Amino acid sequence: MRRAARLAAIGLALSATACTEHLAAPGLCPTYCPSDSLAVRDTILRAAISRDTAYGRPYGYVNAASAPYLLADTVPGVRGSHPIFRTPPIGTRTLIGSDTTTGAVIGVDSLYLFLTIPQRDTATHDLAVALYELPHDIDSTTTFAALTAPFSAPPVRAVNVDTLLAQPGHKDPASGDSIIVDSTSTRITLALRLDSADAPYSTADSGTLAFGVRVSAAANAHVEFASSELSALGPRVNWYVKYDSLGIVAHKLIPVSLTGGRGFDGFVFDPPPPPLNGTLVVGSVPAARSVLRVTLPRAIRDSATIVRATLELIPAALPQGLAADSFDLVAQAVLADFGAKSPLDALHVDTTRIYIAPTDTVRVEVTNILRFWVSDTLIATTLVLRQAPEGADLAEIRFYPSSDPVRRPLLRVTYTPHFPFGRQ
Amino acid sequence: MTPARLVTLLACALVAAGTARAQDSQFGIVGLGTPGRWESGHARTGAGAFAAFDPASTVTETALAEIGSLSASVAEGATFRHLEGPGLSSWLRSTRYPLFAVGGPVSSGLFVGGGYSTYLDRSFEAVTRDSVVLRDAMEHFTDAIKSDGGVSDLRLAAAARLGSRVTLGVGLHLLAGSTRMTATRSFDDSTVYFTVQQAGPVRYAGLGVSGSVLLAVTPTVSLAGFARRDGHLSAYVADTLVTRSDLPATVGGALRWTPVANARLAGSVMWRSWSRTGPNAFDTFNWTAGLELGRAAPVRVGVRGGQLPFGATGSAPTEWGVAAGTGRVLANGRGFLDIGVERLARDGGGLRERLWTIVLGLTLRP
Numbered sequence: 001m002r003r004a005a006r007l008a009a010i011g012l013a014l015s016a017t018a019c020t021e022h023l024a025a026p027g028l029c030p031t032y033c034p035s036d037s038l039a040v041r042d043t044i045l046r047a048a049i050s051r052d053t054a055y056g057r058p059y060g061y062v063n064a065a066s067a068p069y070l071l072a073d074t075v076p077g078v079r080g081s082h083p084i085f086r087t088p089p090i091g092t093r094t095l096i097g098s099d100t101t102t103g104a105v106i107g108v109d110s111l112y113l114f115l116t117i118p119q120r121d122t123a124t125h126d127l128a129v130a131l132y133e134l135p136h137d138i139d140s141t142t143t144f145a146a147l148t149a150p151f152s153a154p155p156v157r158a159v160n161v162d163t164l165l166a167q168p169g170h171k172d173p174a175s176g177d178s179i180i181v182d183s184t185s186t187r188i189t190l191a192l193r194l195d196s197a198d199a200p201y202s203t204a205d206s207g208t209l210a211f212g213v214r215v216s217a218a219a220n221a222h223v224e225f226a227s228s229e230l231s232a233l234g235p236r237v238n239w240y241v242k243y244d245s246l247g248i249v250a251h252k253l254i255p256v257s258l259t260g261g262r263g264f265d266g267f268v269f270d271p272p273p274p275p276l277n278g279t280l281v282v283g284s285v286p287a288a289r290s291v292l293r294v295t296l297p298r299a300i301r302d303s304a305t306i307v308r309a310t311l312e313l314i315p316a317a318l319p320q321g322l323a324a325d326s327f328d329l330v331a332q333a334v335l336a337d338f339g340a341k342s343p344l345d346a347l348h349v350d351t352t353r354i355y356i357a358p359t360d361t362v363r364v365e366v367t368n369i370l371r372f373w374v375s376d377t378l379i380a381t382t383l384v385l386r387q388a389p390e391g392a393d394l395a396e397i398r399f400y401p402s403s404d405p406v407r408r409p410l411l412r413v414t415y416t417p418h419f420p421f422g423r424q
Numbered sequence: 425m426t427p428a429r430l431v432t433l434l435a436c437a438l439v440a441a442g443t444a445r446a447q448d449s450q451f452g453i454v455g456l457g458t459p460g461r462w463e464s465g466h467a468r469t470g471a472g473a474f475a476a477f478d479p480a481s482t483v484t485e486t487a488l489a490e491i492g493s494l495s496a497s498v499a500e501g502a503t504f505r506h507l508e509g510p511g512l513s514s515w516l517r518s519t520r521y522p523l524f525a526v527g528g529p530v531s532s533g534l535f536v537g538g539g540y541s542t543y544l545d546r547s548f549e550a551v552t553r554d555s556v557v558l559r560d561a562m563e564h565f566t567d568a569i570k571s572d573g574g575v576s577d578l579r580l581a582a583a584a585r586l587g588s589r590v591t592l593g594v595g596l597h598l599l600a601g602s603t604r605m606t607a608t609r610s611f612d613d614s615t616v617y618f619t620v621q622q623a624g625p626v627r628y629a630g631l632g633v634s635g636s637v638l639l640a641v642t643p644t645v646s647l648a649g650f651a652r653r654d655g656h657l658s659a660y661v662a663d664t665l666v667t668r669s670d671l672p673a674t675v676g677g678a679l680r681w682t683p684v685a686n687a688r689l690a691g692s693v694m695w696r697s698w699s700r701t702g703p704n705a706f707d708t709f710n711w712t713a714g715l716e717l718g719r720a721a722p723v724r725v726g727v728r729g730g731q732l733p734f735g736a737t738g739s740a741p742t743e744w745g746v747a748a749g750t751g752r753v754l755a756n757g758r759g760f761l762d763i764g765v766e767r768l769a770r771d772g773g774g775l776r777e778r779l780w781t782i783v784l785g786l787t788l789r790p
Contacts, residue, residue: 022515022516022517022518028450028509028510028511028512028774028775029550029552030736031454031736031737031773031774031775032450032451032453032454032509032550032736032773032775033453033454033550033552033569034453034454034550034569034571035454036569037552037567037569037607038567038607038609038620038622040556040558040609042558042559305620305621305622306618307609307611307617307618307620308558308616308617308618365616367618371618412559414558414559414617416609416620416622418622419605419607419622419624420666421605421607421622421624421626421661421666422605422624422626422659422660422661422666422667423659423666423667
């Protein structure tokens, strides 16, 4: 009996050693391989894209007043762009102590204006920033031409960023201007010290300030300042005000920012963006998008597996601007097709880079999107082309639409038909 | 049979059936699969020579007449397989439970049995490298075709003793099973070309009948003859019939000689018309011979040879093997444990397979 038990134990132990499967073997083909294999087909779908159109002019998906950056450009012969902003009022009275007693603001001792540059264009050298006083009635309808006179006046302050950066501590001891360098990122913040002559406190305006910024450089100047839409990095002011504290002139710091819809910031630029002209427009400000409807053949959508899919677009006009204007062109699926207001699907996105250079064809790999469409045949097969991020670039690109029989958008699809399971 | 015993046996059958398969072979890839052996652990340790006279094996129905009482048997095989061919060498391993059988007498001279055995095994994974020109560039890729599953033979059999010398048996065979097939292509340039993986369950169905006769020529010599006819094997994908393959007919015979009480000799031959199943298929002739010494703790040795049904080079691959094993009575005769080892060599078309299989068989008489 003990011997039998031993035998059983040995047998079980030996069997247990082989309990894990390993059946993968290099195929000896074609002699001892399955007769069928996955086939790969590559096809160009010339008529798959239809009902394509562009949206976003004159009111774009992102406009100058809602853009994440305040674009400052001085590119002679190409364009000029000036950030403008208006700070919210600080009021005519301020709290004196810890209770509710207030005293009248009687003037400003000085103030610091902070402008953040999230990322510098390394091609822009000898960058100078000039601050101009603007009328307080600027808003999102203000045009470049309407501010010609203020920008023709002498600037309130002009600083050379490169010179300031070269100073010890990045600070000009004479003017009090400085640059705060963020050692953990590429971000720098200009801190311009203005006195009561540069930015006088006006009781009638409750301390509202309005400024415009013009940049210049050794060659083409291009800077993006953070706007109030970009976290808390937008323009902000630290007022050092003088106020009446029960008959005594006292000083106080009042910080003011534009976040939360207080005040206004945006930019004006020239020339204005051309209108939509039937082409597929993507980018610029106001930000334009193009919507493309795609009809996949049933054989592909129902039973094939997409290996690679490329959207091929032929530019109707070359992208204009500086090298720094290069931007990401995003092809994005939609959650539902509501035309211009189609909600975008954040999970299925394909991207390519558009460079400011001559190009004959722009190719966007849209494999993610097509695989998503094939996985659920009830999903709207609509693509939206947009710039990323929108409102951060004045460059745009225009493609020929499907109404152009020769240069229409194409879809090139590499796919595998359904494997013939069940055959020998 | 008491209800408790019946439930116990059925539970054993269900548990074992969940993982039922036979040993695999690369030769089966080009055909319907690798045929199962229909042999219990007891018979397998003697290279199958005693299978035609073994009630736990499913080669013949007449062997049921040798069951003294209700019994159930299960077999397990753990296989280490070395594969060798032009440019390839690989060790593979698998564990299978290829057979479960239950049977017993229902009245004087009448015996019934049931169970399953592997009819075809279709478990394999073939990995290949190749390239294709896509968009004017050569793209290299790796293909993997994987199949996991097989076709089981669910048998209902009956045997009747006609006098003291002759026993007749008939069987009905329901062929059922499925495989989960997966085809994967992975491009080397995975940043541009996505990996493709398609999977599809394939369901199989078929029917067969069999008959056998056992003749006690003398008190020490028995002859068995058996024949089987299987119809078609239908393959369904998503309930759509995709292929319908003819299945082979089987005829065979076996001889057992017991010259002394503690020694038994046996041999068998079997012919199957696999060539009718499709291309790359050949009729097969297989033989076995074996010796068993002892009763309470018998020692068995056996040898087998023959062909495999599927090959791709104009002739059937060959198979040759030896097996040895022993057994022990357990629990005062209520159980019997068999353990053995089998060495197989398969050759054909430049491909060589060498297998070591550890065989385990357990028979219970509740």
